[in-house]
Amino acid sequence: MTKLAFLILAVFVSLSYTTSIKAIHAHETSSYSHPICIYSVVICLSDQLQRKEAEGLDNEKLIYSALNQVNSTKLKNWIDDLSSFYTRHTKSEYIESVAYWLKNGLQSVCNGKTYFHNFTQIDQRIRYNLKNIICYQEGSTEYDNNHLILISAHYDSRMQDINQSDARAPGADDNASGVAAVLELARILSKVDLRNNIQYVLFSGEEQGQWGSTAYVKNLQPNNTKVDLVMNLDMIGYPALGLDNVSIEYDLGNKFTTNDIYSKKVGQFIEQIALDYANLETSLRPLGMTDLIPFEATGKIVIGIHDGGSELNPNYHNTSDTLDTLDIEYLTSVTKLVLAAILNIDELSLY
Ligand SMILES: [Zn+2]
Numbered sequence: 001m002t003k004l005a006f007l008i009l010a011v012f013v014s015l016s017y018t019t020s021i022k023a024i025h026a027h028e029t030s031s032y033s034h035p036i037c038i039y040s041v042v043i044c045l046s047d048q049l050q051r052k053e054a055e056g057l058d059n060e061k062l063i064y065s066a067l068n069q070v071n072s073t074k075l076k077n078w079i080d081d082l083s084s085f086y087t088r089h090t091k092s093e094y095i096e097s098v099a100y101w102l103k104n105g106l107q108s109v110c111n112g113k114t115y116f117h118n119f120t121q122i123d124q125r126i127r128y129n130l131k132n133i134i135c136y137q138e139g140s141t142e143y144d145n146n147h148l149i150l151i152s153a154h155y156d157s158r159m160q161d162i163n164q165s166d167a168r169a170p171g172a173d174d175n176a177s178g179v180a181a182v183l184e185l186a187r188i189l190s191k192v193d194l195r196n197n198i199q200y201v202l203f204s205g206e207e208q209g210q211w212g213s214t215a216y217v218k219n220l221q222p223n224n225t226k227v228d229l230v231m232n233l234d235m236i237g238y239p240a241l242g243l244d245n246v247s248i249e250y251d252l253g254n255k256f257t258t259n260d261i262y263s264k265k266v267g268q269f270i271e272q273i274a275l276d277y278a279n280l281e282t283s284l285r286p287l288g289m290t291d292l293i294p295f296e297a298t299g300k301i302v303i304g305i306h307d308g309g310s311e312l313n314p315n316y317h318n319t320s321d322t323l324d325t326l327d328i329e330y331l332t333s334v335t336k337l338v339l340a341a342i343l344n345i346d347e348l349s350l351y
Contacts, residue, residue: 062192063343066192067277070184070188070332070339072328072332074180074183075180075181075331075335076328078176078179078183078184079176079177080323082171082179083176083322083323086168086169087165087166087169087171088156088157089207090156090165090204090205090207090208091123091126091165095156095204099130099131099133099204102133102179103116103133106183106202109187109190110200112137112198113135113136114133114135114136116132117131117132117134119131119132119211119216119219121205128205130204130211130212130215132201132204132212132216133155133202134200134201136197136199137194137198137199137200139198143349146226147195147349148196148197148198148199148226148228149199149230149342149345150198150199150201150229150230150231151198151199151200151201151233151338151342152202152203152232152233152291153175153178153179153182153203153232154178154179154204154206154207154213154234154291155175156171156175156203156204156205156207157170157207159317159319169317170319170322170323172322172323173237173307173315173321173325173326174234174310174313174316174317175233177233177236177237177238177307177326177331178232178235178236179202181233181236181331181338182200182202182233184335185335185339186200189339189342194346195349196345196346196349198342201216203216210290213293214294216294217294217295221298227295229266229301230295230303231302231303231341231342232292232303232304233304233306233338234305235307235310236305236307236331237307237326237331238313238325238330240307240311241283241307241308241312242281243330245280245281245283246280246283246306246307246334247282247283247304247305248270248271248274248282248283248284248285248303248305249267249285249288249292249304249305250267250285250287250302251263251264251286251296251302254297255296256297259302262301263301266301266345267303269344269345270305270341273341274337277340278340280333283308288304290304305334305337305338307334313325
């Protein structure tokens with residue numbers, strides 16, 4: 001009941017500035033007797049509610065069966081392996097082997113094309129050849145195939161001193177936890193016939209100032225790739241806000257203001273999903289400095305999920321950010337929340 005009521009509020013995601021304007025206009029002028037179609041993970045709400053009622057049971061079954069597949073042991077093992085690299089510092093000698101290891105890992109779980117996005121970054125006159133890792137899962141051919149949801153996490157780590165590239169930096173919470181969740185989401189969603197295309201993206205160079213995501217956004221632009229929604233997971237394994245609380249970050253201001261309303265609505269939608277499917281309370285707050293910023297700067301609709309650890313985890317950017325300090329059940333719940341959010345958004349996407 002609360003979910004249905006909430007759906008009336010669920011306004012979705014548009015990409016281009018012009019569609020956003022049109023959408024806002026449509027919202028203002030339409031009455032609730034007409035479908036309210038707002039943008040591009042398009043949701044026509046009145047149709048939507050009927051569809052939800054008619055198909056609701058089957059879809060709910062599908063969602064719960066997917067949620068039951070989230071595997072704590074797999075999540076834990078990914079983090080164990082990732083934090084066993086001495087460091088994942090972007091300027092370290094290990095970063096290349098981490099990238100290859102992750103590409104293999106992503107390939108083994110994702111039913112789609114897995115590839116590197118290679119980029120070069122020059123910093124203090126030194127050239128770094130770096131890699132983002134991507135798996136592209138095509139949506140069902142039944143639907144217009146032009147829509148894309150991007151799920152991301154950065155895989156690099158650091159110590160307090162950003163220049164210490166040769167120090168031990170396990171980065172279990174920051175951000176092996178987010179990477180593990182992306183891999184687990186890819187494993188489960190690969191078996192689901194989705195309407196939307198999905199890109200699972202693992203970024204390098206976040207700690208240096210969003211190098212990987214900035215390069216990736218630049219790479220998307222000339223190809224004119226439409227991205228309907230970006231969800232970024234950065235630190236989701238240390239329950240800094242409590243075992244039943246997770247932080248949802250939405251876009252407020254930053255470079256564009258036209259996309260704010262959509263980001264907030266998606267954030268509020270996810271808050272309800274968190275309660276309904278993962279027993280998690282949420283703290284809705286504005287975006288921090290994450291890999292979402294470069295996407296927002298091109299007008300995209302972005303949402304961040306994190307555990308509040310960048311302020312409250314005493315192991316943050318320290319050698320003590322290890323697997324044993326995490327709560328794997330908590331990480332499992334947050335992963336379920338993201339999975340339920342994607343499945344619900346996908347289900348609500350009318351193409
Ligand atoms: Zn991080």
